[in-house]
Amino acid sequence: xxxxxxxxxxxxxxxxxxxxxxxxxxxxxxxxxxxxxxxxxxxxxxxxxxxxxxxxxxxxxxxxxxxxxxxxxxxxxxxxxxxxxxxxxxxxxxxxxxxxxxxxxxxxxxxxxxxxxxxxxxxxxxxxxxxxxxxxxxxxxxxxxxxxxxxxxxxxxxxxxxxxxxxxxxxxxxxxxxxxxxxxxxxxxxxxxxxxxxxxxxxxxxxxxxxxxxxxxxxxxxxxxxxxxxxxxxxxxxxxxxxxxxxxxxxxxxxxxxxxxxxxxxxxxxxxxxxxxxxxxxxxxxxxxxxxxxxxxxxxxxxxxxxxxxxxxxxxxxxxxxxxxxxxxxxxxxxxxxxxxxxxxxxxxxxxxxxxxxxxxxxxxxxxx
Ligand SMILES: NC(=O)c1ccc[n+]([C@@H]2O[C@H](COP(=O)([O-])OP(=O)(O)OC[C@H]3O[C@@H](n4cnc5c(N)ncnc54)[C@H](OP(=O)(O)O)[C@@H]3O)[C@@H](O)[C@H]2O)c1
Numbered sequence: 001x002x003x004x005x006x007x008x009x010x011x012x013x014x015x016x017x018x019x020x021x022x023x024x025x026x027x028x029x030x031x032x033x034x035x036x037x038x039x040x041x042x043x044x045x046x047x048x049x050x051x052x053x054x055x056x057x058x059x060x061x062x063x064x065x066x067x068x069x070x071x072x073x074x075x076x077x078x079x080x081x082x083x084x085x086x087x088x089x090x091x092x093x094x095x096x097x098x099x100x101x102x103x104x105x106x107x108x109x110x111x112x113x114x115x116x117x118x119x120x121x122x123x124x125x126x127x128x129x130x131x132x133x134x135x136x137x138x139x140x141x142x143x144x145x146x147x148x149x150x151x152x153x154x155x156x157x158x159x160x161x162x163x164x165x166x167x168x169x170x171x172x173x174x175x176x177x178x179x180x181x182x183x184x185x186x187x188x189x190x191x192x193x194x195x196x197x198x199x200x201x202x203x204x205x206x207x208x209x210x211x212x213x214x215x216x217x218x219x220x221x222x223x224x225x226x227x228x229x230x231x232x233x234x235x236x237x238x239x240x241x242x243x244x245x246x247x248x249x250x251x252x253x254x255x256x257x258x259x260x261x262x263x264x265x266x267x268x269x270x271x272x273x274x275x276x277x278x279x280x281x282x283x284x285x286x287x288x289x290x291x292x293x294x295x296x297x298x299x300x301x302x303x304x305x306x307x308x309x310x311x312x313x314x315x316x317x318x319x320x321x322x323x324x325x326x327x328x329x330x331x332x333x334x335x336x337x338x339x340x341x342x343x344x345x346x347x348x349x350x351x352x353x354x355x356x357x358x359x360x361x362x363x364x365x366x367x368x369x
Contacts, residue, residue, distance in 0.1 A: 326358070
């Protein structure tokens, strides 16, 4: 028995050992002493309704049975419905004995203004009432009409996420698409905002509300070198070190990575000690874990992969499995996040865990296609 409030080395290792005994070839990747599954479940897509809540809950429950112990969500996904579905699914699985809290790694994100269950009829009035009047955010701290890294706003979101997820500690808290800020603020102010956000997150680590933090991005880490929207991983690590010293808890980057969006592996856009590297190389050099997102290119890779790709991916039955296999086989990618709310998709996708990852030469050959 354990009363741990978060994923632990012992809990995640026990979970992985059980999966290996059940026949999984690759039951985990090492991160900070934890053992995380190479495929994680994402909760971005879907309608804002109860039917979708229920199917997500079933899918999350099934994924925990089949060897997936990484769950990725965000407060704004489906107007908080995804976080709440994760919370209910976890409570059900823990009560049923499928998993213990110390065996599952729960990640969420803050930064986008969140709605409550569904978009409000008057978003401007909702924003003013919910965030501006209580003093959580000033209008000038919001960019693109939807995004803020203001400390009080982030704290409000984080506390809400704890309640939605029904946990007292979140394993990983991301700043969600922080590069959105670069659409409107100059780079130096952007990094000052990041620094203030990191101070808030380090305080939450100290308070036991989160275990570590990171950035989850769309363009920010994949942009071409020199592009205005590019975020420097080295600079983020430097800021975290300035805030909390060598024991800082900035530990993870998330970025899209798939057969259709391979820049994490191919684009040398990140300077580390003056040398240009790919995001995956930079993360490795800086000791940061990589979560690849949108592994199925938001479902488009799940059908009609070209035959020259298929022939390199033996032992797999579906195009979804092949696309996942490419990502989870890429050296330097820790966990491949796949959005899956249907139990049939969970079963299809997690079958890849029974197949050994590809050799590096095959990954390179696929990239060249
Ligand atoms: N910037 C960010 O922070 C960011 C950006 C993108 C994604 N993410 C995270 O990464 C996760 C994954 O990305 P994503 O959800 O955008 O896209 P994705 O994983 O590339 O694709 C998800 C879509 O593929 C479908 N699918 C899953 N398995 C399938 C299968 N075996 N056969 C056919 N279709 C299948 C899903 O359907 P069903 O849902 O109906 O099962 C869903 O429509 C997200 O859920 C989110 O957690 C984060």
